[in-house]
Amino acid sequence: MNIGEAAAASGVSAKMIRHYEAIGLIEAAGRTGSGYRTYGQKDLATLTFIRRARDLGFSIAQIRDLLALWRDRSRASADVKRIAGAHIEELTAKMRQLQEMVMTLQHLSAHCHGDDRPDCPILERLATGGAGKDCC
C-alpha cells in the first residue's frame, strides 16, 4: 500500500504520516525500489490508532506513551488510565477557561446596545478593566 492509500484508509494525511515518521512516532515505513513508502495492515492499524487518539485530543507525546503501552502486552491498565486521567484534567481545565471567557463575553455583549451609537461596554471593559457603567 502506498502512502496515499494508507492516508485515505487511516484518515491521517500523507503529510502527517511522513511527519510522524520524521519525529519517530512511527517506525520508518518500508520502501519500494524506487523509494516509495509501503504500508501493511499493521502500519495501517497504528495510523488509525494515532488518528483516533488525536481525535480525542491527545498530544503527540501522550500518543507516544499510549502507543508504547498498546504494544506492551504486559502493560498495566492503570498506566493507560493515568494518562487518560491527566488528559481529561487538561481538557477540563481548558474548558473552564473557555467557559469563563464565554460567560464574561456574553455578559458584556448582553449589555451592549449593538446599534449605531458608539457607547459599548465591551470596549469599556477592555479599556478600563471595570465593569462598565450599565453593569449590575
Place this chain on the structure above:
Amino acid sequence: MNIGEAAAASGVSAKMIRHYEAIGLIEAAGRTGSGYRTYGQKDLATLTFIRRARDLGFSIAQIRDLLALWRDRSRASADVKRIAGAHIEELTAKMRQLQEMVMTLQHLSAHCHGDDRPDCPILERLATGGAGKDCC
C-alpha cells in the same frame, strides 16, 4: 517609561510588545537617543487593552479590529458586538469539542479497571474504534 516597565505595568511581556510592534498591531514606540523604546500613558493603555482582549481569547486579527473601533469615536457599537458575538461562537464551538472528548474519555476511563492487568477499554477503543467489550 522603558519597555520593561511598560511590560510589568501592562502585563504584556517585553518580547510580545516588540512583536506587536513588528506586526503593526501597535505603532512603533518612541526611542531615546540610544535606541531604547519609550512608552507613555497612552501606549500603556493600548497594551493593557490588548492584554485584556487576549485574556478573553480574542485573536490578534480580532484585536486589530477592536483597537480600530476603540480609537474610532464614531464607531457603531453594533460592530463591536458583532466581533464579540463571532468570538463567542468560536469559543463555544471549541468548548463543545472539548466536552465531547471529555465525555468519551470519562466513559472509557470509568470502564477501565486501572490495575495491573493489561486489558483496557481505552486502548481497545483506540485500536478498534469499537466501544470495548465491557461497554454498555
Place this chain on the structure above:
DNA sequence: CTTGACCTTGACATCATGGGAAGGTGCAGG
C-alpha cells in the same frame, strides 16, 4: 511516448509565545 496521478524531499506559513546569543546602555558603588 505522453499524460496524469501519484510519490519524493525540502522549504516556508500558520499562531502566539518563549529562549537565547551577542552586543550596547544606564546607573550605582567602590
Place this chain on the structure above:
DNA sequence: CCTGCACCTTCCCATGATGTCAAGGTCAAG
C-alpha cells in the same frame, strides 16, 4: 574612573500540528 549588574537592542530558532507550494521522479493506462 572603573566595574558590575540590570536592562535594552536585534536576530535567530523553537514550540505543535498541520497545510501549501515547488521541483523533480515514478507508475500505469492509453
